Amino acid sequence: MPHSEPIDLVVRGGTVVNADWQGAADVLVGNGRVRALVAPGAFPSEAIRRAGAGELDASGRLLLPGGVDPHCHVGFTSGEFTSLDDYRQATTAAVFGGTTTIVDFAIPRPGENPADVVAVQRVKAADGLCDSALHACVVDWDDTVPEQLRALVADGVVTVKMFTTYRGETMAEEKTILKVMTHLRDLGGMVVVHCEADHIITDVQERRAAVGAIDAGHHAATRPELAETASVAEILAIAESVAAPVYFVHQSTPEAVDLVARARSRGVRAFTEAVAHHLVLDDSAYAGPHPERFVCCPPLRTATTVAGLRSRVFLGQVATIGSDHCCYDTAQKESARHDVRAMPNGLPGVETRMPVLFSELVVKRGLPLGRFVAALCANPARLNGLYPRKGVIAPGADADFALWDPSVTREVRGSGLHMATDYTPYEGLPVTGWPSTVVVGGRVVVDDGHLTDAAPHGRHIPSGALGPALIC
The missing domain is CATH 3.20.20.140 (Metal-dependent hydrolases)
Structure with missing residues (x-):
């Protein structure tokens, strides 16, 4: 388990879901990138405190790539x-x-x-x-x-x-x-x-x-x-x-x-x-x-x-x-x-x-x-030349992910959304499952339905050449 890089956030207790693998794992984040996926509890609370890292409890939730x-x-x-x-x-x-x-x-x-x-x-x-x-x-x-x-x-x-x-x-x-x-x-x-x-x-x-x-x-x-x-x-x-x-x-x-x-x-x-x-x-x-x-x-x-x-x-x-x-x-x-x-x-x-x-x-x-x-x-x-920096939770990828509560239910209402318009085409649609916490570049920007970090840290991400090895 690589600890040479500083760890500033640990997401514990969730089920990581990638396109090709899913399972229980804790995610170690440092400097905006995923540093490691480790067995649940392998990086104990005492180690988290010593590292001065933050901690997110993802118990009962799915951890999906952003x-x-x-x-x-x-x-x-x-x-x-x-x-x-x-x-x-x-x-x-x-x-x-x-x-x-x-x-x-x-x-x-x-x-x-x-x-x-x-x-x-x-x-x-x-x-x-x-x-x-x-x-x-x-x-x-x-x-x-x-x-x-x-x-x-x-x-x-x-x-x-x-x-x-x-x-x-x-x-x-x-x-x-x-x-x-x-x-x-x-x-x-x-x-x-x-x-x-x-x-x-x-x-x-x-x-x-x-x-x-x-x-x-x-x-x-x-x-x-x-x-x-x-x-x-x-x-x-x-x-x-x-x-x-x-x-x-x-x-x-x-x-x-x-x-x-x-x-x-x-x-x-x-x-x-x-x-x-x-x-x-x-x-x-x-x-x-x-x-x-x-x-x-x-x-x-x-x-x-x-x-x-x-x-x-x-x-x-x-x-x-x-x-x-x-x-x-x-x-x-x-x-x-x-x-x-x-x-x-x-x-x-x-x-x-x-x-x-x-x-x-x-x-x-x-x-x-x-x-x-x-x-x-x-x-x-x-297909946009951004993988594996984006779209996956894996060592080296940007620490972008969403903690999903798969059982929460709500109705879609335009008044409860954040788009710059007065309507949604899904008005009144019942939905099961919604992200409760969203992490961008290792920063918690949304938690429990509230914007917790409104600082603009957006970057234009250059795409790599696609070449002949596109997905089949």
């Missing part, structure tokens, strides 16, 4: 709307929900260079209560892009988001996607794609607008499942043609996931991300009194589709589960509810991602704890 949310939009501007949170607010909400690392997006506005936007966004990390990483974004190809990609990867930004929709704003043409994929392949990076076929969506929306069915209550029909699967098939073909890795964000249908799974069976390094609201909510929300609160892209799907998507989690076909956090409020949503083409798209969820999915997948449906940790902690860290 969540890694691979899909967060903080202070994001789209069209006329900007989401309402900054890094301080978003990361405060994150840690209350057990997430200790977020991956944000540096998305350029028209005329901006990807590398310049990353540089501006990176500085914001220092305002956070936890660490963050970044996805870059390329919209148009020009002669400067190859050098920007090389500089980004060298500086620890290895994933680049691209959109196949939102023409005139963030949409990239197929040729641009192919070129970025090819360059990132050789640099150890990966393209991250929002897949919805813009031509299909535009046609459907124009036809629905002509008959007065383009408001929030009709949102699900304005972005059909076919638009997603058609785009996924096209992007998979591009990736396969140049032997490049590709990661699909917020896949919302079992058919889209199956396309990726079949490509993986052919040797394509292709990965599926799902997001919490597509696994829990369905399109019946659009028939309720506030359909605008549920407008997101892709939209919420039918209950049958949601069940099919959940089944792919249990089949092991979903690599990661994010939140796609986008913190608009009701007033912003209501201002354009008559036309979803003008509405701000996205749902707040960085705080609720882990508790809601723990309850819905682990407690209600029996997903093994290790699989839960893999999808919400370890795999997001791996």
Whole structure:
């Protein structure tokens, strides 16, 4: 048992849960890192006192790695709307929900260079209560892009988001996607794609607008499942043609996931991300009194589709589960509810991602704890070049973890959350299991539902090159 390094915190009596192992262990922390996992009681109270270390009693609780949310939009501007949170607010909400690392997006506005936007966004990390990483974004190809990609990867930004929709704003043409994929392949990076076929969506929306069915209550029909699967098939073909890795964000249908799974069976390094609201909510929300609160892209799907998507989690076909956090409020949503083409798209969820999915997948449906940790902690860290620094409780890893009470029950209420909005899409949902204590970099930041350390110690964490050894 290594004691050469100073120990300043000992977490005792809990059950450590990693993606590949779980068991009773005490965790020794020093200088913000995990120093050792030892047998329960192997570092006795007297030794803790001599070391001048703090002590956390985790008896009866699970000790999970801090969540890694691979899909967060903080202070994001789209069209006329900007989401309402900054890094301080978003990361405060994150840690209350057990997430200790977020991956944000540096998305350029028209005329901006990807590398310049990353540089501006990176500085914001220092305002956070936890660490963050970044996805870059390329919209148009020009002669400067190859050098920007090389500089980004060298500086620890290895994933680049691209959109196949939102023409005139963030949409990239197929040729641009192919070129970025090819360059990132050789640099150890990966393209991250929002897949919805813009031509299909535009046609459907124009036809629905002509008959007065383009408001929030009709949102699900304005972005059909076919638009997603058609785009996924096209992007998979591009990736396969140049032997490049590709990661699909917020896949919302079992058919889209199956396309990726079949490509993986052919040797394509292709990965599926799902997001919490597509696994829990369905399109019946659009028939309720506030359909605008549920407008997101892709939209919420039918209950049958949601069940099919959940089944792919249990089949092991979903690599990661994010939140796609986008913190608009009701007033912003209501201002354009008559036309979803003008509405701000996205749902707040960085705080609720882990508790809601723990309850819905682990407690209600029996997903093994290790699989839960893999999808919400370890795999997001791996696929963003952050593992084993993040997503695992192991010697050398950052001391980021959450103590979960697996039996506590509560109802999700927007008034009891910490996101910079006035609502949650999970209002009134009964949840079993919630983090009671959250440690970031060896510091207790949340304890018994209270913020105990509000000092901004957030860091931008550079990602390592992904290379050929991505998870399978």
